[in-house]
Amino acid sequence: MPSKKRATPISLQPLDGMQIKKEDYKLVYVGKLSGNMSLDDIFERFNIDRPEDFRGHSLSVSDIIVLNDGEKVTAHFVDSISFEQLDSFLNLEEQVLSELAYEVGERYFAIQRTEEGYDYSFYDEDFRLMDGGVYENDQISIEEAAEELLEDEGWTGERIRGDYDQLMEKVEEMDEVVMAEIQKSQGEYKPLAKVEELEEANYNMIDNVLNNMPPKKEPYLEYFATECDEFHDMGAYEKSTDVNQIAAVYEKYRENPKTAYLGCSMGIIYRDPEDSYYDEAEFAIVKGNTVFGNLMDDVRFYGELALVREGIEKIHEALPDYKYVPMRDVREAMYPExxxxxxxxxxxxxxxxxxxxxxxxxxxxxxxxxxxxxxxxxxxxxxxxxxxxxxxxxxxxxxxxxxxxxxxxxxxAYEPELLKDMEPMVYVNYCEESDLMNPRCQKLSELDAKTAEMDKEWYAKRDPKTEEPTKIAKIYVTVYYAEKGEQMLHHFKKSMDIGNGHGGIVSQLKYDNEMKLTDEYWINYQKGKGSEEFQKYMEDLTDMQNHVLPYLQSFCNLEEKGVKERREQQIAERYEGRADERVTSTEANEVVKDVGKTDRKPAQQKQAVDGKDKKLSIHERLEINKRIIQEKQGKDKTERGVDLGVRTV
Structure with missing residues (x-):
């Protein structure tokens, strides 16, 4: 862009005494400056934070920096303490361009200065003229004119600077072919003898052009290995078109302890005899034990060349034991985005x-x-x-x-996608009854029906004397579910016994949850872990009882009446057992305290007897126990606890 300054570091070749000549330097990098970067900023950039696509040595004394802001071009010599401007280095009168050529996609654009302004032409991929004209404004630079013309034509792709003379040569060759075609078409209306004569003349002309044209030299790759990646002259350096030969040389450099500190590398040299602008571009690909194909991601033009990609693959094949990082598009193609x-x-x-x-x-x-x-x-x-x-x-x-x-x-980047109205699922981690593990992943409703039927069958065959089941199978499951509108599954793991009369999966979960809600020993054990952890634990149990289990039950068959009654009876018996233990313990303590005393209080004895005679139902006991627990936690107040919908699963 003409409005942007361009910095061009140029590396020094062997100097002729102390005289600074342009021919002693070569161009090693071209880039755009951002903001108001100074020469000191450029010096720091190319020594401390070098661009990824910069392959030269660090900017140092005797190098040249060229700045072009679209109007003025200046050259600056890097001295040991400052920068010295060299007015005669570039011969600035030669810097005013009179012609330009660009390749945009697979099409071409040419522009040259004339007395009226600028003469421009657009060509297709076969170098045939598409459009052209004269841009009558000689007050702007040729780069600015080209920029406006390309934008007006809609050619907004990547622009590659080319050689104007080479483009014109190819255009002339195509003009000759077009002229031959025109002559041939015009000859169709001549007498037959004249037509044959013209055709023969055209063929002779085309053959003459083709036979006398020098054969085009195709681009190719060379491979290099160097003992010092930054300064090739500080160590050994070899190059060849044989990748295996250079790979062997590189491994020899790596194994040499005397030069290992220099930092050896291996890479490719792009050679194009027909295009001096891109010829001899060098890229280090291998460093250490890694083939960095991804280094070409930031060098777009070269990275897109099939020849360069093939060269990287050949290096990878020659060093199969090395870590390989392919180019970005190769990596992205491994899996869908x-x-x-x-x-x-x-x-x-x-x-x-x-x-x-x-x-x-x-x-x-x-x-x-x-x-x-x-x-x-x-x-x-x-x-x-x-x-x-x-x-x-x-x-x-x-x-x-x-x-x-x-x-x-x-x-x-993954975001879970859940099926609409997805049913709860169960994954069987392990089961002693193999039939329940095939398949391992099942709908909750299906596995619940299987386990309920199996539990009913086995429980019916229990020992008549002891009332104990004769067969029980342990099953370990993970239950997955998502309530309506949720974007992610909840899950929990449980183990249970099939054959003890507690029914299917959901019935077993209900039994386990109610036992934990009513077992004071278990509740006291949880209290010992601290008030916050106990409150969280009770909220989880309450949420499971009031929300999760009813939700899971809605996908399954209704519980059999016998299973529900057995569960309630077993919980009641266990509750009464705990109560009897407390009463027995209390009476024993009273006996110890009242040793030697014979008087008793009939009213208290009668009250104890009346208390034993009155038997609460399981539902009443559950509600009483839950209310006591909630009062201890402060959940009887509407501003706290489950009444506010506190849920953690």
Missing amino acids: KMTTEQLAEALDEIAEAFDPYEYRDNVERGENTVQEVMLDLRSGNIHSYISYLKDIVDEECDLSVRAGVLIERLK
Whole structure:
């Protein structure tokens, strides 16, 4: 852009005494300045925070910096303490451009200065003229004129500066071909003999042009290895078109302890005999034990060349034991940008098996069950554990490290998607009855029906003498559910016994929750953990009782009457057992206190007897116990507790 200053560091070649000549320097970098950067800022940038695409040595004494703000071009010599402006270095009168050429996409643009202003032309990919004219404004620079013309034409893609004379040569060649076609078309109306004569003349002309044209020299790559990456002259340096030869040289440099401190590297040199502007561009690709293909991400023109990409792959093949970081688009193509839950689960399962197949086979069940478990895990928000596992793969610096890194990015961007009206699911972690583990991932309603039927059948076959079940199967499950409108699954783990008469999954959960709500020993144990933790614990139990379990029950069959009555009876008996223990303990203490006393209080004895005769129902006991617990926690007040809808699952 003409309005932006451009900084051009130029490296010094061997000097002729102390005379500074332009021909002793070569161009090593061109870039745009941001803001009001000074020469000191440029010096600091190219020594401390060098651009990623800069391949030269640090800016130092005797280098030249050229500044171009679109109106004025100045050259500055880097001295030991300051910068000296060199007015004669560039021969500034030569800096006024009279012609320019650009490649935009696969099309071309040419412009040259005339007396009226600027003559410009647009060409297609075959160098055929598309449009052109004269831009009558000689008050602006040729760069500004080109900028306006390209924008007006809508050519907003990347612009690559080209050689004007070479472009004109190719345009002339195409003009000759077009002229031959015109002559041929005009000859169609001549007599037959004349047509044949013209055709032969045209063919002879085309053959003459083709035969006398020098063969085009195609671009190619050279590979280099150097003992010192920053200053090649400080160590050995070799280059060749044989990548395997240079790879062997590079490994020899790495193994040499005398020069290891210099920092060796290996890379590519882009050679294009037909284009001096891009010829001999050098890029370090290998440093240490890593092939950094991603270094070409910031060098867009070269990075998009198939020749350069092929060269990077050849280096990777020549150094198969080295860590490999491919270019960005190669990495991104490994997995879709937005992955579904199923795609992520399958990818995680695949990379786990490939990373350590022996451990995978020993600890993971292959197939759909594992994928389903991972899907439920992801939908529950359990992403951190998978990211941690993938980071371990990245740290191993193996062939799968790049894939693991891409998967980490996909997991970070993942947002769980839940099916509309999704039913609660159960994953069977383990069960002594194998029939209940096939499949492991099931709808809660289906597994609840299976376990209820199995429990009923086994409980009916209990021992008639002891009333104890003759067969019980332990089952460990993880229940996943999401209430309406939620974007993430909740989950909890439970273990239960099938065959003891407590019914299916939901009935077992109810029994377990009610026991914890009414068992004073268990409640006192939880109180010992502290008031805050106890309050949180009781809120969770209350929420499970009042909200979660009714919600889960709505997807399952109604409880059988016998199961519900047995549960209530067992809870009542357990409650009475605790009460009897308290009464017995109290009476024993009274006996110790009143040893030697014979008088008793009939009224108290009668009250105790009356208390035993009056038997409360299980529902009354549950309500009384809950009310006592809530009063202790202050939850009888409307501004606290479950009355405000406090829920934690």
